[in-house]
Amino acid sequence: MNLLDIFLELLVVVIAAVSLVANSLVLLCFTCSSRVRAQVPGVFIINLSFCNILIAVLNMPSTLLAIVKCQKPFGDHFCYTVSFMDTFLTSNTMLSMAALGIDRWIAVVFPLTYSSKMRLKNAVLMVSYVWLHSLAFSLTALLLSWVDYSPAYASCTLHLREGDDERRGHFTLFTALYHACTFALSLFIMCFAYLKVLQVARFHCKRIDVITVQTLLLLVDIHPSVKQRCLVEQKKRRRRAIKKICIFIGSFVLCFAPYVITRLTELAPSVKINCHWGIMSKCLVYTKAASDPFVYSLLRQQYKKALFEMRNRILGRNSYTLSGHSSPSGMENEYYTQRVNKLLNDDCH
Template structure:
């Protein structure tokens, strides 16, 4: 094994540890917060976190063994299982992201009827489709004997069955449909949903800006620094919405895009994929599992509140009571300034 493969091994191990820890935190927040459990998006986040935890504990270690041994980690049955699990978890995670995008679209575009449009019944129906969709595409390669160890990706995955024309056409159709029904479908949903969310958010920001400017013009006695702070806050609000959309869509394309493009490119007989690039694209795909908790949950106020509550219970309430008192006074000062805006 050369230095490059050793570094890739260490990278996968680091991604697995980060994915496991961050997604376990999401589960702890979900279990400890009734507020999070009461909201429909929590179901999609929970499903996504479970997929990421399984990836960190099952498929990532299998890939590490594949890189270390330079071949199939264990027997054929193990390889078939890992191939099915890998395809299932990857597809299910993508569809969970699409469900979160749809949920945000409904919440922003139909805020008054959101509670009636997005109920737990509909959420579970969407997850049921995601599971059946993922299960079907994960079992097809196993049933058709297309699941095997791939040296290009150092993992068990659907591989080209042979040089027979019929088998080649069938595998090509399967691969194209698989990635179209997972990566492309999710990307289209994310783009349509979040771009609509951004459009509505900018519209509301413009309305708020007009009201703010008119209010500031009426308040002639207000200090100029407060006026400047209010206008700056309005500008930050517009930029914040754009950044969030870029993170949602950009992280998805950056992590899944190289792997999907590589899988489609290798269908061309004349194309030979470099082993190191294949493993690196797999690492990028795995890295999404470590990013998801921060993109979709841990940085949100409700999850941060749940984490603080967990920390209070673990370290003791008295440790945070004094610091919480001082921080609350600072928060009150900030909120008083923001109230002027």
């Protein structure tokens, strides 16, 4: 066993541990916080976290054992089950991210009708479609015996068995269709949705800049430092919107594209995939399961507050606000800041 194999083993262990802990925290927030449960996007996030936990429990350990043993980690029947789950869970996570993009698009582009268009019932229907879509491809692969251990990825996954060249054409068509209907479709939906969100965000930022100046001129008694803070805050909001969209789309492409391109490249009979590259591309897919909780939930204010409340509950503390240390001038400036932000937020929504 060389150093690269040891590195890959440690990488899978770290990814599995982070994925299991982070996604479990998301489920815990959903269970303990009524505010998180009340949000419609929580349905998509809980589905995504559930799939990521299953990947961390089923697929990552099988890959780790395959790297250690340098062979199929389990018997045929168990490997078929893991292969089925690999196809199902991977497509489910991709489509769940696309569903989150659709939710953000409706929320930003159609804010007045969002509550009627994205009810809990509609979110459940979208998740049901995601499950049926994923189940259709994974069941087809299982019934046609296109699931097995692939040495190139050290994983039980979508794989054409050796000597089955007669069905190579059908397997090639199925694989291309599978990636087109999962990766390509999800990427297209995310790009369309988030670019529309960015368009609307830029439009609102231009309006907000004008309104900010007009509002600050009306508040003649406001401290100059507060005015400056308000203007800086607008620039930060614009940058945050662009940064978040880049993270959503960029992390999706970075984690899934190498693996998908590798799977499509190996369809050519003359191409042989290097096992270390294949395992690394598979680890990138696993990395998405570990990063999703931070990208979509744990770094958001609602989840931070839910985690803080759970920590206080465990430690037996009561939440309180340190308002006694604020000076009168500081309280006045803070009041005006909140007043300006309220006006701006009301305009945005």
